[in-house]
Amino acid sequence: MVYDLIVLGGGPAGYHGAALAGRKGLRTLLLEQKALGGVCLHSGCIPSKTWLQAAKILTHARNGTAYGVKAAELHLDQQAVTARKNKVVRILSAGVKTKLQNAGVEVVAAKGEIQGRDESGFRVKAGAHCYTGKNLLVATGSVPVIPPIPGLEAGLGAGTIKTNAELFDLDHVPASVVVIGGGVIGMEMAAYFSAVGSKVTVIELLDRIGGEIDPEIAGILYDNYRKKGVDFKLNTRVTAVDGQRVQFASPTGDGAVEAELIILSAGRRPLLSGFGLETLRPQMENGRLVVDRGGRTSVPGLYAAGDVNGRSMLAHTAYREAEVCIDCILGGTAEVNYEAIPAVIYTDPEVASVGETAESSARKGLDVQTVKVSMRYSGRYVAEHEGGDGICKLIVARGDRRLLGVHLITEYASELIYGAGLMIDRGLPLDELEKVVFPHPTVSEIIKEAAFQYGSI
Numbered sequence: 111m112v113y114d115l116i117v118l119g120g121g122p123a124g125y126h127g128a129a130l131a132g133r134k135g136l137r138t139l140l141l142e143q144k145a146l147g148g149v150c151l152h153s154g155c156i157p158s159k160t161w162l163q164a165a166k167i168l169t170h171a172r173n174g175t176a177y178g179v180k181a182a183e184l185h186l187d188q189q190a191v192t193a194r195k196n197k198v199v200r201i202l203s204a205g206v207k208t209k210l211q212n213a214g215v216e217v218v219a220a221k222g223e224i225q226g227r228d229e230s231g232f233r234v235k236a237g238a239h240c241y242t243g244k245n246l247l248v249a250t251g252s253v254p255v256i257p258p259i260p261g262l263e264a265g266l267g268a269g270t271i272k273t274n275a276e277l278f279d280l281d282h283v284p285a286s287v288v289v290i291g292g293g294v295i296g297m298e299m300a301a302y303f304s305a306v307g308s309k310v311t312v313i314e315l316l317d318r319i320g321g322e323i324d325p326e327i328a329g330i331l332y333d334n335y336r337k338k339g340v341d342f343k344l345n346t347r348v349t350a351v352d353g354q355r356v357q358f359a360s361p362t363g364d365g366a367v368e369a370e371l372i373i374l375s376a377g378r379r380p381l382l383s384g385f386g387l388e389t390l391r392p393q394m395e396n397g398r399l400v401v402d403r404g405g406r407t408s409v410p411g412l413y414a415a416g417d418v419n420g421r422s423m424l425a426h427t428a429y430r431e432a433e434v435c436i437d438c439i440l441g442g443t444a445e446v447n448y449e450a451i452p453a454v455i456y457t458d459p460e461v462a463s464v465g466e467t468a469e470s471s472a473r474k475g476l477d478v479q480t481v482k483v484s485m486r487y488s489g490r491y492v493a494e495h496e497g498g499d500g501i502c503k504l505i506v507a508r509g510d511r512r513l514l515g516v517h518l519i520t521e522y523a524s525e526l527i528y529g530a531g532l533m534i535d536r537g538l539p540l541d542e543l544e545k546v547v548f549p550h551p552t553v554s555e556i557i558k559e560a561a562f563q564y565g566s567i
């Protein structure tokens with residue numbers, strides 16, 4: 111029997127693509143060697159959000175006095191936090207399974223190994239069986255980058271250093287944590303451990319945290335967490351790890367810091383080897399599988415979605431890429447609009463952004479204007495955030511006044527950024543915002559307020 115589509119990998123790209131293909135009537139097989147849901151569900155997005163919710167509740171209770179609420183003794187039970195995480199993952203895993211079942215997708219719990227291609231299609235071996243598919247969607251995801259730092263491999267092997275893959279089964283709060291890499295994972299973990307009482311040090315190679323986010327917002331996030339007691343070492347390179355001791359070099363000199371737990375969050379890289387991809391000889395570039403905006407690789411019938419193509423490495427991008435791949439398989443012309451993909455850091459406050467920053471606009475030679483407003487223009491923000499220092503920034507094209515970017519640091523940012531993404535995706539001129547009614551009082555109103563400040567309303 112020949113499948114219309116074989117999907118390799120059951121993470122967000124794989125399961126969403128397979129379910130969509132099944133629903134559209136394609137005979138679809140999904141191969142997953144571990145658990146359905148991938149890194150996102152088992153050791154990424156979802157576990158971290160259950161942990162961070164516990165941290166948020168603790169922080170709210172601790173800060174209650176400013177709002178007239180006094181809590182007695184507060185205690186975080188890490189075993190209970192992890193148990194709840196397991197429950198949430200179980201519920202959502204069942205949901206993924208049902209989604210695939212309802213779509214008529216055949217799921218095989220085995221590692222798929224590409225054997226090559228013949229006139230009937232792509233041949234993929236899984237266990238004792240060999241399957242054939244007219245189309246093949248590679249959704250194998252990514253793995254943590256392990257920089258060539260002496261002692262790192264040994265520490266990972268011994269369990270003294272953890273990546274997100276090993277972290278979320280922790281059963282106690284460590285007294286101290288060193289986070290290597292102040293990007294997205296690093297900051298979310300710094301947020302958790304600083305809230306639950308660990309002494310946290312973040313070591314970051316660059317002069318700022320948060321990667322590509324707006325530099326002013328990165329600065330506000332930095333100040334927030336410095337005030338909460340996080341020790342940041344910027345412009346600092348980890349040079350060796352010896353047991354619990356992390357050695358580093360910085361412009362101000364070399365040093366070392368000891369911690370009970372060391373977290374490695376120095377980026378992720380596409381998983382391209384170990385499953386026979388090379389037999390098909392697709393175009394690769396800088397360690398990623400090259401795809402166009404329709405998810406097509408250089409091999410006809412071979413598609414790639416999610417982290418494996420190295421383009422955006424976010425679960426929601428993976429969903430969209432998978433949708434586009436299925437559309438292409440069905441003869442459509444859908445494309446991913448990579449300029450309108452929101453990104454979120456689930457710290458407290460949250461950081462969310464979509465589209466161009468002032469810096470990326472300058473690099474692209476775009477003529478833009480930046481509008482900045484304090485979150486204190488939002489009534490709900492003031493009511494709910496004692497002493498909050500959030501901001502909202504809009505990047506607007508000077509000529510046609512199209513919205514090109516929105517950048518926020520505030521609670522609820524993650525929940526309101528999709529609206530900004532929609533406006534950017536549709537090329538909405540800022541003046542059109544006047545016609546949109548925002549519920550009051552909400553934090554989302556800040557976008558309309560910023561447009562008002564810009565003078566477009």
Ligand code: NAI
Binds near residue numbers: 313
């Ligand atoms: P990242 O690329 O966000 O950050 C890695 C950081 O480590 C960078 O700032 C880099 O300069 C630093 N670094 C690298 N080598 C270093 C060294 N030797 N010493 C000190 N610093 C070093 O990668 P991260 O945080 O590991 O996340 C991986 C992927 O997962 C990213 O693509 C991210 O977007 C995604 N992710 C997304 C989340 C979200 O959407 N909220 C949550 C967690 C992860």
